Amino acid sequence: MKKGATTYPGRIMVKLCPDAFTYLTRHISLILVTGTNGKTSTCRLLEHILRTQGVRCISNRSGANLRFGVATTLLTHCNIFGRYKQQYAVLECDEGDFAKIADQFTCPNVTLVVTNLSHDQLDRYGDLQQVKNYILCGIECLPQAVLCLNADCPETASLAPLVSNKVVSYGIRTDVDNDDLLSDLLQPSCILSLESQGALTLQTPDVAIPCPHKITNPPVYSLYNSLAVATVLHQLGHSQWIPSCFSTEFYNPGRFEVIRVDDTSYTLILVKNPAGFRQALQCLPADPTDIDFVFAINDRISDGQDVSWLWDCDFSVLNHVDEHTTLFFTGRRYSHMAVRLKYAGLDPERFVLEPDIPTLFTRLQRPNRHIYLFATYSSMLEIRSHLETLTPLKKFWDQ
Amino acid sequence: MKRKIKHLIKSIVLRLLRLFYKILRVDSIYYQSLYDMDDIPQNVRFCLILGAKLFDDDSIPPILKERLDAAIRLYHHNPNTIFILSGDGRKRISNDAIAMYEYLRHASNIPKEQLIVDPAGYTTYDSIINLTHRISQKEPFVLLTSAFHMPRSLYICHALGLTAYAVYLPVSRPQAQVAYRNRELAALVKSWYRVHFHTPRLHRFCCRLRFVLTLLLCKCLFTAFDF
Known part of the structure; x- marks a missing residue:
């Protein structure tokens, strides 16, 4: 797809057929990623792992994450009856636009990841509460969705009591107390333990999974992206691929x-x-x-x-x-x-x-x-x- | 030449639409149902207010404001009236149904129990059909909308067997009324189709067909222009 034209087909589609998402999302399992930071990286890592493991998936890789971009991604891969060869659609959704499209998602299998919420583009979104409202409106339209929330981000964790969906949360715990990483609002169900020797272990409700990692001192935010992917894989029943979340090196431009x-x-x-x-x-x-x-x-x-x-x-x-x-x-x-x-x-x-x-x-x-x-x-x-x-x-x- | 052909086609289509309008006797139905506010019986409990698209800055346009001001006058005439505010609630953050509710709450002392918001009034037909789910078929109601919109709304009510009292709203902006008139002629065809031929199954089929055709068009554009 050429620069700057990534959304034209979706734009035409949504204008001519306002309920296009109803049909475009009927026959595919959706993994939606929204939040302020880490959306693109999380999507790319998840897509990379799924592809490596032989699972066919589609993704809005060009970063077009508004509704027209999402529509373009979906319509380019589906046949004229709205069916796909791929099993999953890993879609990065802009947090402000999320509510506008979520009410048309008819697919029964939806996993929604909220990476984190912080102040961003205040000229566009207004304050943080407004962004939270957008996301809550979107979640309201998706009662079938399983939410993967970052328990260490207080704003994200505060969504959990406000929704009736199934919530799977994730967080990082260290040997050393670190107040920056802790939030008491939501007890994470998938906990990544950072041990002093540098070893990583992911504690899920069922099993502890040792996770080898190549980078000796990984930045915290990159660990959170990997952890979000691991939580999604656990939720989808692909726990055997979780170690690769922390050891995979993938190309992420910019x-x-x-x-x-x-x-x-x-x-x-x-x-x-x-x-x-x-x-x-x-x-x-x-x-x-x-x-x-x-x-x-x-x-x-x-x-x-x-x-x-x-x-x-x-x-x-x-x-x-x-x-x-x-x-x-x-x-x-x-x-x-x-x-x-x-x-x-x-x-x-x-x-x-x-x-x-x-x-x-x-x-x-x-x-x-x-x-x-x-x-x-x-x-x-x-x-x-x-x-x-x-x-x-x-x-x-x-x- | 091209302009003349365009003009000719436009005038033929308009003449056909006007002929259709006359065949359906829309004006006759309109004049039969038109009442002054003082003539509306006190026992009419419900009033349906049809919404209109808000301005881009989410402010209420004059054509909607005149309907709401008439609703306030109706409330003073009959304080027991229950107002059904019907609008397109697909836009969740700000939509005409909510804007109407907020306007009436702030501009009048109508109790909130007497204001019912219907966010699924996407079209005039939808608003009237939604009303039939709330009231019995024989119960009369007051219909409040702009003068240019009233004949078609009354035609739908008449075709569905409902008794509506149309409140006469003086034409506040004649230029705007003229601009909307042609739109109303075209919309009448759609309303006629929906009243007489529309079934849920057919609707689903039409939506699906629209999706398939649009998708096909987008895919062709995608291939032809290599977006």
Whole structure:
């Protein structure tokens, strides 16, 4: 599917046949993923595991998660009678649009994952309570759905008492007390134990499953994505595939995607909201040397036109990077970001403001440097398309 | 030339629709059922208010406001009236049925027990059919809607064997009424079809057929233009 045209067929379908989802979702088991952060990664991991295990499934991989995008994904794979060759549809749903389509989902087997809920795109959604209301409206329309809720996110956990659906919750528990990870609102039924030796064990209501993992120090949010997938697999009765959730490495463009161009290594990190930015900053190396940062902030509709969320992010971790590190700023709101970091206590002498991306990359090319690029959605696409001209890369829309 | 052909087709279709309108004797039914508010008997318990699409900013359009203001006047005339607010409730966050309820709650002192919201009034026909589930076939009711919409609504009631008292609403915006008139002519064909030929089974078949045809069209577009 070509760039920017991922939703046209679905748009036509929904306009001409407003009850299209009723027929499109009648003959397939749905796995819906919604929430603020981690939707795409969770969907991609789940789809990857299902495909690896020989289960046929469809997914809105291009990230078109509004109702037109979901309709496009479904209609491209079904035959004219609305039947599929695939067993599952793994669909990422925008949290604001979820309620608009959920009341037409007629499929008896629906699993709904709510990854987490935090402030995001306030210009579009209003406040967090509004987003919760949207999701609750959607759940109300799906009495048959099994909910997989993140018990460690207080906002997500607070949905459980408000619904009458079957709820399967998941959470992480460590040997060491960590208040950040704990929420008393909902006792998780699938618990991932992080032991001090680095071993992972998933405790389901029936059995404890040891989960080998390749990454020695995985970021917490990535563990949550894997745990969400493991919970879904447990719920679907595929517990034997759970260990692969924590050991699978899969290609997820724009999400900690490492791209090498000559001697320079680029790590492309998509940031959309304070929670995601905080998690991304926490994943920086503990003793960073030979690194530079690029902040590419746009304010287009897909990024959220209100960039005031940058002021809710905690950038104190950047104060500890070494003094030779340069901070580059690009995108339509580069100056806004520079002001934000100035107020975070960083020395403006180290700032380089360069709105033009090709010029920026000529200045970035220094041997043996590791560049961390924090980019909002549209600027991530711009940067990625520029990197595609420098090195052979799969196009974002062809993933 | 192209414009002339378009104009010719439009005028032929309109003439046919007007002929159809006359054959069904819609105007005759309309004038027989039209009452002044003061002439409506006190024993009529129910009043059906038909909704209208809200503006994009979820505000109430003038054509809906005039119906609701008439409802308030009716309440003062007969305080025992139970109002059925029928609208399209598919949009869950804000829809005309809820907007009507909120308007009447704020603008009048009608008790909430006398306001019944019917969110499944997707079309005029649906609103009237839903009403028949609440009242008996012989029980008369007051019908409140705009002047341009009234003849078709009364035709549906008449065809279903219901007794409706149509409240005369003075035409507040004549330009808007003219614009809606052609739409009403086309909608009358649909209403006529639904009243006389519509069965649940046929409806399911039609919906399914629409889905299959739309899907086929989308797939053709998908292949032809390689979206």
